Amino acid sequence: MKVKSEELRQEIFRKLAEKCPKPQSCAFCGHREWLVVDIITEIREFYEKALSPEAKRMPVIPIMCNYCGYMVFINAIRLGVNLELLSEEEVKK
Numbered sequence: 611m612k613v614k615s616e617e618l619r620q621e622i623f624r625k626l627a628e629k630c631p632k633p634q635s636c637a638f639c640g641h642r643e644w645l646v647v648d649i650i651t652e653i654r655e656f657y658e659k660a661l662s663p664e665a666k667r668m669p670v671i672p673i674m675c676n677y678c679g680y681m682v683f684i685n686a687i688r689l690g691v692n693l694e695l696l697s698e699e700e701v702k703k
């Protein structure tokens with residue numbers, strides 16, 4: 611889900627700055643320039659049947675090394691982002 615709400619985007623940056631004030635170097639290439647990808651995606655529990663309704667889901671914010679593309683995922687709930695800021699229109703999709 612693409613983050614279109616400016617309020618949500620600002621909250622993501624504010625929470626990241628609060629909880630991760632000293633970003634680390636990329637584990638692959640050593641560069642320090644990170645890009646917060648403006649989508650919220652999810653990690654889903656694996657079941658043999660694809661898209662099982664029983665599968666637990668975890669909303670995550672991808673953060674990518676701007677040099678090599680290495681990515682890390684931050685749990686949006688643990689970060690403290692208010693996911694209710696996603697617009698109704700986006701939630702229906």
Ligand SMILES: [Zn+2]
Pocket residue numbers: 636637638639640641675676677678679680
């Ligand atoms: Zn890198």
